[in-house]
Amino acid sequence: MEINATQHPMDKYLRADRIPHIWCPGCGLGIVLNAFLRAIDELKIDLDKLAVVSGIGCTGRIAGYINTDSYHTTHGRAIPFATGLKLANPEMKVVVISGDGDLFAIGGNHFIHAARRNIDITVIGVNNYNYGMTGGQLGPTTPLGARTTTSPYGNIEHPFNLCHVAHAAGAVYVARWTVLHAVRLKNSIKEALQKKGFSFIEVIAACPTTYGRRNKMPDALDEMRFYREHSVIKHGIDPAEANIEIGKEIIVGKFVDIEKPTFNDAVEELKRKVKKK
Amino acid sequence: MTYWVEEKEKNVHGRVYIIKDRCKQCGFCIEFCPQGVLKQSEEFNAKGYHPPKLVETDEKKCMGCGFCQMICPDFAIFVEREEEEDGKK
Ligand code: SF4
Numbered sequence: 024m025e026i027n028a029t030q031h032p033m034d035k036y037l038r039a040d041r042i043p044h045i046w047c048p049g050c051g052l053g054i055v056l057n058a059f060l061r062a063i064d065e066l067k068i069d070l071d072k073l074a075v076v077s078g079i080g081c082t083g084r085i086a087g088y089i090n091t092d093s094y095h096t097t098h099g100r101a102i103p104f105a106t107g108l109k110l111a112n113p114e115m116k117v118v119v120i121s122g123d124g125d126l127f128a129i130g131g132n133h134f135i136h137a138a139r140r141n142i143d144i145t146v147i148g149v150n151n152y153n154y155g156m157t158g159g160q161l162g163p164t165t166p167l168g169a170r171t172t173t174s175p176y177g178n179i180e181h182p183f184n185l186c187h188v189a190h191a192a193g194a195v196y197v198a199r200w201t202v203l204h205a206v207r208l209k210n211s212i213k214e215a216l217q218k219k220g221f222s223f224i225e226v227i228a229a230c231p232t233t234y235g236r237r238n239k240m241p242d243a244l245d246e247m248r249f250y251r252e253h254s255v256i257k258h259g260i261d262p263a264e265a266n267i268e269i270g271k272e273i274i275v276g277k278f279v280d281i282e283k284p285t286f287n288d289a290v291e292e293l294k295r296k297v298k299k300k
Numbered sequence: 301m302t303y304w305v306e307e308k309e310k311n312v313h314g315r316v317y318i319i320k321d322r323c324k325q326c327g328f329c330i331e332f333c334p335q336g337v338l339k340q341s342e343e344f345n346a347k348g349y350h351p352p353k354l355v356e357t358d359e360k361k362c363m364g365c366g367f368c369q370m371i372c373p374d375f376a377i378f379v380e381r382e383e384e385e386d387g388k389k
């Protein structure tokens with residue numbers, strides 16, 4: 024017999040009075056939150072040394088559910104806020120968890136420049152191919168041909184390949200998983216958290232409510248089955264070759280893992296030089 | 301397989317815990333359990349969803365892999381592993 028319980032082992036990291044959370048049945052965001060909490064649990068990260076920042080959107084709610092210092096910024100501004108936190112207090116682990124629309128549309132410039140400067144933060148970008156919270160509009164990651172409320176005849180715009188953007192802008196760690204790869208995702212988050220510099224993980228997640236039902240996957244389970252049948256792991260591949268296209272396999276894996284001095288390192292170095300003079 | 305050192309094999313099972321009122325009936329735990337030990341129950345929770353339950357036939361079939369607790373988006377299911385020393389197979 025299964026046993027009835029009232030508390031979950033991850034409740035210690037959650038604002039448990041807010042659970043059940045607001046996300047739709049089968050929404051991938053709960054899996055991302057769970058994977059993140061298990062990663063900090065396994066790494067035994069001190070919650071006093073962890074800050075989670077998010078922007079606006081369904082993903083933006085993640086920060087509010089985690090029982091640590093968390094901040095829900097204005098639309099697109101999670102990364103500049105996180106940059107300030109990290110520079111003011113380099114002891115902190117600073118993580119941005121936000122959606123594709125927030126990070127790559129209105130927040131796109133912040134993303135590329137934080138990667139370019141190699142700010143020592145981890146960005147988890149949840150990509151569900153549309154603006155879920157506001158009713159399923161087209162965004163910069165909507166695949167070519169996909170139907171959304173603002174592209175009823177199919178999207179005519181070429182989407183960003185987020186991992187390629189991150190790599191080209193200079194991120195030291197780049198990986199992509201779907202929410203079905205929950206265990207690999209958790210392990211990847213652990214790696215990214217331990218990595219010095221700008222690390223980026225793209226998580227492909229189902230949004231059955233506003234995206235899936237307009238794209239022949241009305242049930243979250245349809246999308247999860249699609250991930251099972253059509254994703255292939257290709258570690259180390261050039262992210263430029265990992266575009267996301269309708270009807271094609273989803274390439275996942277760890278694409279980039281390099282070392283480079285961080286912005287904090289450069290600031291310290293500069294301070295030493297200036298003091299010598 | 302026989303090794304030159306005789307080792308006791310541990311038999312690992314899982315105990316499945318369900319927080320019924322958190323379940324939103326996405327069906328992930330049922331679909332992706334590698335042992336197929338979960339199914340949808342008939343009962344309704346507070347929000348009108350049917351939470352999962354264990355298939356009655358084989359209580360010990362759950363091997364405690366923990367995939368259900370990784371894939372549940374709602375913090376509604378978790379597993380505790382139990383090890384039994386069954387001796388050599
Ligand atoms: S609208 Fe989409 S992203 Fe938002 S909670 Fe629902 S399924 Fe999740």
Ligand code: SF4
Pocket residue numbers: 314316332333334335336337338361362363364365366367368369379
């Ligand atoms: S722990 Fe593994 S085997 Fe047991 S119910 Fe969960 S998924 Fe199935």
Ligand code: SF4
Pocket residue numbers: 322323324325326327328329330351352371372373374375376377
């Ligand atoms: S994965 Fe969680 S929410 Fe979905 S059916 Fe199973 S227990 Fe319910």
